[in-house]
Amino acid sequence: MSLAIPVAPLPSIAGRDWDSRRRSFRGRPCLDLGQPWRRNPESLLSLGQVRLGLSGMSLALFAILRDRDVFNPVEHFNVPAFPHGDVLEIFAQPEGQAAYYEFHITPSGALCQLRWPGPMRDIPLDWDGPADPLLPYKISRWRCRAQARVTRQGWEVHAEIPLKRVFEETAPWDGSRIRINVGRYDYTRGRLKPVLSATAPLCERDFHRSHEWQLLELRFR
Numbered sequence: 001m002s003l004a005i006p007v008a009p010l011p012s013i014a015g016r017d018w019d020s021r022r023r024s025f026r027g028r029p030c031l032d033l034g035q036p037w038r039r040n041p042e043s044l045l046s047l048g049q050v051r052l053g054l055s056g057m058s059l060a061l062f063a064i065l066r067d068r069d070v071f072n073p074v075e076h077f078n079v080p081a082f083p084h085g086d087v088l089e090i091f092a093q094p095e096g097q098a099a100y101y102e103f104h105i106t107p108s109g110a111l112c113q114l115r116w117p118g119p120m121r122d123i124p125l126d127w128d129g130p131a132d133p134l135l136p137y138k139i140s141r142w143r144c145r146a147q148a149r150v151t152r153q154g155w156e157v158h159a160e161i162p163l164k165r166v167f168e169e170t171a172p173w174d175g176s177r178i179r180i181n182v183g184r185y186d187y188t189r190g191r192l193k194p195v196l197s198a199t200a201p202l203c204e205r206d207f208h209r210s211h212e213w214q215l216l217e218l219r220f221r
Contacts, residue, residue, distance in 0.1 A: 004177055004217035005029050010053035010060060018149060021158050025051040025062040031199035031214065033065075033184055038205075044068075044195050046154065050182045054220060057172065058145070058160035061182065063088055067154030069188045072106040078113065078138050081106045086194075087185045088148075088157050093210050094167045095177035100210055101139075101166050107155045109148045113139040120208045163218070174220045179213035 007029060013020045033048035035041045046066040053060045065088065072085030081087050086107055093100030104112040114137045116123065125133040145160040163172040170176075181200035188195075196205060200213045 004215040005052070006219050007052050007054055007059070007216045008219045010055055018156075018158075022062060022156070025053055025060075028053045031182065033182065033197040033199055035197055035205075036201045037203055042195050044186075044188065044191075045197060046186055046195070048184055048197060050199055052216065054218065055160050057164055058162050059092065059166075059178070059180075059216075059218075060160045061090065061157070063157040063159075063182065065154045065156065065184065065186075067186060070107050070150050070155050071187065071189065072108065072110070074106055075108055075110050077111055077143075078140060079110070080104070080112055080134060081110055082185045085185075085187050086155070089183040089185070089207060090159060090161065091181040091183070091207060091210070091213065092161055092166050093179045093213065094169070094172075095179060095215065097167070097169055099168055100179075101161070103144055103146065103159065103161065105146045105148055105157050105159060107148050107150055109146060111143060111146050113144065115139050116208075119210070121206075172218060174218065176218045178216050178218065179210055180216060181207055181210075181213040183207040 010024045013024050028051045031050045048065040050061055050063045072081050074081035074084050088105045090103040098118050100116050102114040127133055148157045181198055183198040185194040202209050202212050
């Protein structure tokens with residue numbers, strides 16, 4: 001079996017303010033955002049880290065992102081924001097399950113949620129047609145908890161993914177495993193293309209290579 005990163009419950013915190021949330025993740029497993037598909041990273045690559053924990057029956061993440069130019073004009077739910085500005089993307093797939101989930105969060109906290117029934121690369125998406133190609137895969141009946149704030153150095157994200165929604169074939173239990181990847185679109189105004197980075201050791205610049213995502217083991221006790 002593949003080695004998995006153990007993820008345990010976060011300590012209870014007295015307040016729900018932002019600094020208390022950040023402190024609750026101290027010492028937790030940390031994933032760095034990088035460009036493993038490149039021999040040398042791009043010169044404009046900004047640092048980013050994601051810490052992991054469990055909050056009840058949710059997978060909790062706290063991301064700290066350095067950013068020279070924080071922006072994204074998208075503010076509405078389930079509007080794809082990655083073509084327009086900075087976005088953090090979270091991918092989650094229980095081990096052995098074909099379907100996986102994708103969550104987009106902007107610096108203002110705008111959220112987009114997708115469920116892919118299988119590998120996205122095998123699904124024909126007509127980006128040039130009149131209809132929204134992502135509409136059949138958008139999740140609107142429930143929402144993960146996601147908040148973001150802009151800081152002096154960049155921006156931060158706190159998200160909680162409800163595991164009972166993501167685990168479709170079996171209920172999550174102590175020892176359950178799930179693969180994740182956290183990807184980032186880092187835009188700079190005046191520059192045509194964003195800088196992409198990810199936590200998973202991807203061999204290609206493709207966030208959807210789920211067989212290369214990090215494997216987590218959920219330890220509720």
